[in-house]
Amino acid sequence: MTLRIEIDDLAKYFGAIKAVDGVSFSVSKGEVLGFLGPNGAGKSTTMKMITGFLTPTRGTVRVCGYDVLTDPISVKAHLGYLPEGAPAYADMTPDSFLKFIAEIRGIKGADRRRAVDSAAERARITNVMYQPIETLSKGYKRRVGLAQSILHNPPVLILDEPTDGLDPNQKHEVRTLINEMAEDKAIIISTHILEEVHALCTRNVVIANGKVKFDGTPQQLESKSRYYHAVVVNVANVEQKAFETFLNSLPFVAQVEPVEGAGFRVYPKDGQQITADLSEKIRENGWSIDALHAEAGRLDEVFRSITMPSTGAKN
Numbered sequence: 001m002t003l004r005i006e007i008d009d010l011a012k013y014f015g016a017i018k019a020v021d022g023v024s025f026s027v028s029k030g031e032v033l034g035f036l037g038p039n040g041a042g043k044s045t046t047m048k049m050i051t052g053f054l055t056p057t058r059g060t061v062r063v064c065g066y067d068v069l070t071d072p073i074s075v076k077a078h079l080g081y082l083p084e085g086a087p088a089y090a091d092m093t094p095d096s097f098l099k100f101i102a103e104i105r106g107i108k109g110a111d112r113r114r115a116v117d118s119a120a121e122r123a124r125i126t127n128v129m130y131q132p133i134e135t136l137s138k139g140y141k142r143r144v145g146l147a148q149s150i151l152h153n154p155p156v157l158i159l160d161e162p163t164d165g166l167d168p169n170q171k172h173e174v175r176t177l178i179n180e181m182a183e184d185k186a187i188i189i190s191t192h193i194l195e196e197v198h199a200l201c202t203r204n205v206v207i208a209n210g211k212v213k214f215d216g217t218p219q220q221l222e223s224k225s226r227y228y229h230a231v232v233v234n235v236a237n238v239e240q241k242a243f244e245t246f247l248n249s250l251p252f253v254a255q256v257e258p259v260e261g262a263g264f265r266v267y268p269k270d271g272q273q274i275t276a277d278l279s280e281k282i283r284e285n286g287w288s289i290d291a292l293h294a295e296a297g298r299l300d301e302v303f304r305s306i307t308m309p310s311t312g313a314k315n
């Protein structure tokens with residue numbers, strides 16, 4: 001595991017506002033870290049500090065071993081950054097914009113053409129290279145931004161809400177692009193779109209009020225849901241009360257609740273998988289199963305419980 005991004009006790013205060021307040025995590029090559037949190041949680045501020053656009057109040061950021069405070073130029077050379085929203089320079093074409101960025105990054109001559117062509121190809125914008133950026137659709141604008149961020153083939157990518165405001169097709173395309181790049185890079189994407197936890201991320205950090213509330217895999221995040229591994233089950237020709245009593249008597253069952261017109265939802269003890277055991281016990285009784293399916297965790301519920309624990313949801 002090659003560590004590419006190391007963040008230690010990072011903080012940024014704007015006067016009395018503690019936008020980021022002691023954040024620590026690291027990202028390795030091959031990881032796509034989904035940085036989740038509600039509006040105002042501190043995601044953009046953290047990303048701006050990683051990329052050297054904002055100076056931390058406290059703490060350190062290292063990118064590929066370089067400290068962002070003492071070696072900002074090496075840090076910028078090793079990372080690509082897609083800021084929130086669309087790229088500036090709306091009256092430029094993608095071709096002139098990318099050539100301009102290449103120039104700033106010190107890529108010259110034939111290398112410049114090669115870098116622009118390769119980034120344009122990977123971001124799938126070759127068909128709009130000579131059209132003013134302001135006339136492009138949101139999806140294409142975002143892809144121009146992505147092309148800009150990968151122009152120098154950086155080992156680290158920081159993407160701030162890369163799919164925000166895109167339609168489902170455009171979202172899918174941008175996610176595919178990110179997945180394609182994931183293998184040999186360390187990537188952080190900030191998002192509040194929960195479906196991206198599965199579509200994109202190998203790990204998630206959830207922040208709220210400037211502090212890390214969760215750091216783990218998408219599955220670990222999902223397993224915090226009270227619905228994780230719960231099973232909805234119904235049987236034919238059995239009196240409902242008798243069936244409920246039977247379910248409650250099973251050793252692996254923690255709780256049973258009726259589901260309107262669809263039998264019962266059965267919560268397992270200790271989050272274990274109970275589908276097979278449950279179906280076996282029902283068949284032992286000679287009952288025939290009408291419906292039986294396991295539920296996934298509900299990320300919206302987990303997200304709420306982690307970022308707003310006062311709602312009383314399970315944490």
Ligand SMILES: Nc1ncnc2c1ncn2[C@@H]1O[C@H](COP(=O)(O)OP(=O)(O)OP(=O)(O)O)[C@@H](O)[C@H]1O
Pocket residue numbers: 014017018019020037038039040041042043044045046192
């Ligand atoms: N330049 C600034 N001056 C003062 N306060 C700021 C500044 N930048 C951000 N903040 C505040 O810091 C907090 C964190 O903001 P940040 O933009 O990092 O959140 P975010 O998680 O990216 O939110 P969103 O999902 O809405 O983009 C917010 O309360 C915000 O108002």
